[in-house]
Amino acid sequence: MLQRYFWKLLPKRQRAFLLARLPAHERQIVNKAMSGNLRFPDYFRQRACLFIHVPKCAGSSLCAALFDNGRPGHLPLHWYEQQFPREYAESFKFSFVRDPLERAYSAYAFLRGNPLGKRDQAAQQMVGKYRDFDDFVSHWLHPDNLHKLLHFVPQTDFLINSLGHLEMDFIGRQERLEEDFRALCERLGNDARLPHLNATQKREQGTIRDFCNTRTRRLVRRAYQRDYQLLGYE
Numbered sequence: 011m012l013q014r015y016f017w018k019l020l021p022k023r024q025r026a027f028l029l030a031r032l033p034a035h036e037r038q039i040v041n042k043a044m045s046g047n048l049r050f051p052d053y054f055r056q057r058a059c060l061f062i063h064v065p066k067c068a069g070s071s072l073c074a075a076l077f078d079n080g081r082p083g084h085l086p087l088h089w090y091e092q093q094f095p096r097e098y099a100e101s102f103k104f105s106f107v108r109d110p111l112e113r114a115y116s117a118y119a120f121l122r123g124n125p126l127g128k129r130d131q132a133a134q135q136m137v138g139k140y141r142d143f144d145d146f147v148s149h150w151l152h153p154d155n156l157h158k159l160l161h162f163v164p165q166t167d168f169l170i171n172s173l174g175h176l177e178m179d180f181i182g183r184q185e186r187l188e189e190d191f192r193a194l195c196e197r198l199g200n201d202a203r204l205p206h207l208n209a210t211q212k213r214e215q216g217t218i219r220d221f222c223n224t225r226t227r228r229l230v231r232r233a234y235q236r237d238y239q240l241l242g243y244e
Contacts, residue, residue: 039085058101086168087168107169110230111222111227115143118146165237187204
């Protein structure tokens with residue numbers, strides 16, 4: 011309570027300055043803690059589950075299908091572990107992930123090609139400075155920059171517990187979204203249908219590997235090395 015009180019006393023510009031010093035996914039934790047809304051979501055409690063929403067991995071569609079558009083935000087697994095230990099232990103923990111190269115392109119295209127709210131405008135302006143995806147990866151998508159923008163934080167940073175281990179009961183893949191969603195619904199005892207929300211504007215037929223150069227693929231591989239290893243995208 012006192013922490014929240016003193017946080018609110020800080021001028022807005024000073025709060026923004028302090029938050030900017032944190033990794034992007036940790037800013038979510040601070041904002042949640044200071045909001046005063048520290049409750050385990052009822053839509054998780056009702057289904058005895060815990061969904062970790064990794065950015066740009068079909069999370070909006072999953073929330074619409076399973077939680078009546080409930081929005082848990084992009085909070086990492088270890089936050090739930092520390093804040094709600096009993097619910098954490100009793101919950102079926104799941105998430106969806108994506109090929110790191112496809113995800114990086116999806117985040118880039120989303121920021122580049124959509125009208126966005128105030129929260130994402132700085133990120134949109136940043137990616138707009140680059141000629142194309144190859145140029146963006148070459149000049150910005152380096153390991154030191156990944157935690158500056160939520161859209162590009164490595165997926166495994168959301169999925170590890172306080173000891174740094176993956177501790178998920180189910181990890182679906184966007185590459186087989188419909189199939190894995192049906193398998194998930196069977197585990198949850200649900201017969202929901204999956205809408206498609208926040209889809210990146212369609213490109214030509216093929217994968218991003220067909221449109222980016224070899225150096226781009228190598229740089230993305232270097233930036234997201236742990237995602238490739240731990241999520242099985244070798």
